[in-house]
Amino acid sequence: MxxxxxxxxxxxxxxxxxxxxxxxxxxxxxxxxxxxxxxxxxxxxxxxxxxxxxxxxxxxxxxxxxxxxxxxxxxxxxxxxxxxxxxxxxxxxxxxxxGGGLQVLVTGVVREMSAASAERAALGAGAIVLDLIASNDRRRPHEQIQRIRELRPDMVVMAGGTDGGTEKHVVQIAELIAPAKPKPRFGNTYQLPIIFAGNKEAAAKVQETFDESIALSIVDNVRPTLEFENLEPARDEIHDLFLEHVMAHAPGYERLMKLTDAPIMPTPGAVGNILQQIAKAKGINCVGVDIGGATTDVFSVFDGADGKPVFNRTVSANLGMSYSISNVCSETGMENVLRWVGQAMDERELRNRVKNKMIRPTTIPQSAEALEFEQAVAREALRLAYLQHKEFATTLKGIQQQRTVGDTFSQEGGGRSIVNNLKLNLLVASGGVLSHAPQMSQTAQMMIDSFEPEGITELAKDSIFMMPHLGVLASVHPQAAIEVFERDCLIQLGTVIAPKGTGKPGKKCFSYRITGESLNESGEIAVGDYVVFELGLDHTAKVELNPSRGFDLGNGAGKSVEATVRGGTVGLILDGRGRPIWPV
CATH class of the missing domain: 3.30.420.40 (ATPase, nucleotide binding domain)
Incomplete structure (x- = not known):
């Protein structure tokens, strides 16, 4: 263009x-x-x-x-x-x-190190990771080959070995893929794209392993050293090959690519792109979630150890509100779902309702009881998806630890999650059960109960799932994307204030003083309290907060906090239930 x-x-x-x-x-x-x-x-x-x-x-x-x-x-x-x-x-x-989006098979030597870095690169590019094959994934070689044959990926992303490190194990992974001859999902006549983003010393040997049925691309190592991760070259190559190979063979996409004035983006990659743009423009940490019928995507941008923003995305493939609803109930247990329900419900009837939702995924709740149960399941789906995201979005594993050679392959312990709710500034929700809740307060309540934000956090929802459009717009016109994101995309729900820590119900959690044009309040919040003050859209207020011993609002346990907060359709929420809200 x-x-x-x-x-x-x-x-x-x-x-x-x-x-x-x-x-x-x-x-x-x-x-x-x-x-x-x-x-x-x-x-x-x-x-x-x-x-x-x-x-x-x-x-x-x-x-x-x-x-x-x-x-x-x-x-x-x-x-x-x-x-x-x-x-x-x-x-x-x-x-x-x-057509199911961009589907990728990821391989690496150590599952928790090079393979995890390659997985982050693929997810960040908007891919669905079909499986992760690694030298230490406990499957025998013939089982790994069989698994590769069963899958129909759009492409394969290979990693393994730091630069100058192991070559043997990297080549062994290539020797699993070559005889398996994985078939691409679209079109059987073109070469399957494979991206090699591993030890550069092993690149020539990997190239020798594949025949002409493979289109091999070699990019910079995603893990050149144990202490450093370099995801951008692999992400860019995944995006380029998505357009060149996958989209070109999907029905009608060749013409669509000629119509557009910018490269077509995978939808999840575009959502991640706008969140990164907003985090950069505002200098904030943010989390976004999109809950669907079969999967739940969680996106986050948090400051890393070096102060630079780190983007992560996870796809919880078995956590959704229709096709996967039975898995949510099975994974968390019905007792955890029912803790969010305020009325007595027959568990057998609920299990039948879950099965009906699976076979009739487009149905919506027809009664207040059905709505309450669906929103309870949503809380657990979101909570589990966020836990998975926290486990994935970690500091690099395998560094600054005393380890034997055996420990290198086991990688017990590993890195710390960079997702810190006390540093979270903005939480954005999208997906049917959140976006189409009858009342805005229900959306806010589901977000707070499942993500358990700490300190002072703004809440918003995507009005009409516009973030994908704005993500691709940000690649050609960032200013327009940010202006629309702030004015039309997000519906501001308000701000939640919630201390980290636990205490005995009824005891003082924190005291507050709120001063603003439309709101002037002061008082105390006891452990277990949940209070909402009306603070409208485009209204702000100053808050002075004094947490009790053992409770932290962002400055440390027991230390006071002063801030300016924004209102919204729900208002200003003071949550004294502690974190975690309930032990699970």
Missing amino acids: AQLNPDEINVILATDCGSTTTKAILIQKVDGVYRQTHRGEAPTTVEEPVADVTVGVMNAATEVGELAGRRLVDDDGNIIRPATENEGCDIYISTSSA
Whole structure:
């Protein structure tokens, strides 16, 4: 695309091609500020009988154009550019998770070290990791080969060995993949892409292991030393190969790539991109979650040990609200689900309700009792997904420890999680059960109960799941993406104040003094209390907080905190239930 002056971009069309629905939004410059003005959607058409993703894209673009009174698609099925007074757009961009998204097989030598770094690179690029094959994953070679044959990945990401380190084990992994001859998911006639991001000394031997059925790309090592992780080259190559190989062979994507003015991004990668942009622009730590029917994605940006932001993403493949709801109940136990329910419920009837949800995934609760139970399950799905995320988002394992050679392969203990709720500034929610809760207060309550934010944390939800569109927009026009994110994407729910620590119910947890234009309050919060003050959108207040001994609001146990907090549709929440809220 020819480089456009950002000042000349006034009308932006963006689409997100989901597995079932293609969503289009129109962004326009209004009074000098970018705003999301209209939205349309249409069924995704990547499957038979249409088998052409651009048909769904044009249908969604046509709908948003009709709503806006602006003709966006011409008679030949092309996006009209550039924009005039009443037709066309200046740029068209898109993301996609149609056809199941980007599916990757990851391999490495030590599961907790090089393989974990390769997994972080793949997840950060927006991939679904089908499996992780490592020298120490306890499967025998023939079992690993059989597993590789069973999978139909879009590509393979290989890691292993620090630069100048082991070559033998790296080559052994390649010798598992070569005879297994994994078949790509789309198209059987093209070479399967394999990215080698391991010990550069072993690259030549790895290349010799594969035949012409493999398209091998060699990039910088994701773990050049034990103390350093270098994910960007692998992430960039995954993205490039996603466009070059995977998208080019998916039905209709070759034409879609010619229509867009920027490279198509995998939907989860775009969500991660906008969160990183916001964290960088505001200098904050943030967590985002997207809970779906089958999976729950958690994204985080936290300051690392060197002060630089570290991005992590996890996909909890068995934690969702329809296809995976039975797994949530099984993994956490029905007693943990029922602790969030305020009325007596028959456990046998609930188990039948869970099974019905699995076979009829599109149904929605029809009674207050059914809604309360579904939101209770959501709390546990989110809680478990966040625990998995914390375990994955760690400091590098294998460094600064006294270890024997045997310990190197076992890696017990490992790194510490960089996810610190006391340092969390913003928590963003999306996904049906959160976004479509009948009351905003229910969304806020689910977020607080499952993520257990500590200190002072702002809560928000994605209004219409716009983050993917803004993530790809951020790659070409960061200013427009941030302006729309703040004004139209997020619905500010408010701020929660919650000390870290536990105490006896009824005892003093913290005292507070709140002063603002619309709110002036003071008093004490006892252990177990949960109080909400009305503090509207665009309103702020100053708070002076004095936690009791053993409770920490961010400055240390028992130390006072002063801050300015923002309101929202729910308001200012003072949560004295302690952390953890309940032992599990």
